[in-house]
Amino acid sequence: MNLHADRSQLAVVRSHELPWLPSPLAGVDRRPLERLGGEVALATSIVRYAPGSHFSRHRHDLGEEFLVLEGTFSDEHGDYPAGSYVRNPPGSEHSPFSRDGCLLFVKLRQMAPADRELVCVRPSGKSWPEGDLEPISRRPLWARADIRVDLERWSAGATGTIGSSGGGAEWLLLEGSLGATSDGLASHQSMTAGTWVRDPQAQLGALTSATGALLWVKRGHLPEEGGAPPIET
Incomplete structure (x- = not known):
């Protein structure tokens, strides 16, 4: 699936007007903003976790960057309340979930392969x-x-x-x-x-x-x- 795939071109998307599309795992839905590739793709999306939902353990070959918009997002490393900004570098892995549901802005596979810097800024940190x-x-x-x-x-x-x-x-x-x-x-x-x-x-x-x-x-x-x-x- 290619969507706004030429990243040298202007794109303006009103995400709140887009339909929710199901991910491969129940309870996790997406509103794609840009995408280049299939299920494994360079992607920028709004992602919604239903209460009690989880995503299977996976590896970020080219990194993951996200901002928690609503609720609390979690993985085995901790909890990330609304306002948290995280960069999981290439090669990192986790098993994410949300106890009460959450909304995320997520960017996948957009980091340099050699990047190894983990960044986690919670709302109280800045x-x-x-x-x-x-x-x-x-x-x-x-x-x-x-x-x-x-x-x-x-x-x-x-x-x-x-x-x-x-x-x-x-x-x-x-x-x-x-x-x-x-x-x-x-x-x-x-x-x-x-x-x-x-x-x-x-x-x-x-x-x-x-x-x-x-x-x-x-x-x-x-x-x-x-x-x-x-x-x-």
């Missing part, structure tokens, strides 16, 4: 800078070389640019709304919670938030050409 009155505030989650992952908080009325020409940007709108101000992008002008954007070449330009917004943002990892490797470098 906080917003005290007294930060900037229109756009960042809470860093992870960074390496030119690639970085942040939570961004936009105040009501804030205007800014997320994308860049060097490796582009990808984001998931967690709360609030954003609007694109660039001409010719009328279909993308209203972005609400659940909207996922992949913008390799900063095509959306300046954005504004009338209501305020909270976003998960990853920068510097996207190819500028269709033939480029679809993984972090």
Whole structure:
């Protein structure tokens, strides 16, 4: 299955409007955002675990990156409440489950094969800078070389640019709304919670938030050409 498979192209997906598709295991459903391959695939998805559901033990040959959106996700290594950000590197294994159900944003098979860094940032592990009155505030989650992952908080009325020409940007709108101000992008002008954007070449330009917004943002990892490797470098 190929979906938005050319990662050098702009994609805007309102995930909350997509149907849930069953995974091979009962109680685990997915809303695919991008996918390149069959059941073993480079993929970015919203994943839903029903209460008491579990996934069989598996290995992450090219890594797994996820953000817990709702509920608590668990494996044999611990519990990950809403707001947790985790990078399981290539070669890692686990047997995930959820006691009470959860919702995840998951990226699979997008890390460099030699990456061995395990990252786990729980909500209490990072906080917003005290007294930060900037229109756009960042809470860093992870960074390496030119690639970085942040939570961004936009105040009501804030205007800014997320994308860049060097490796582009990808984001998931967690709360609030954003609007694109660039001409010719009328279909993308209203972005609400659940909207996922992949913008390799900063095509959306300046954005504004009338209501305020909270976003998960990853920068510097996207190819500028269709033939480029679809993984972090």
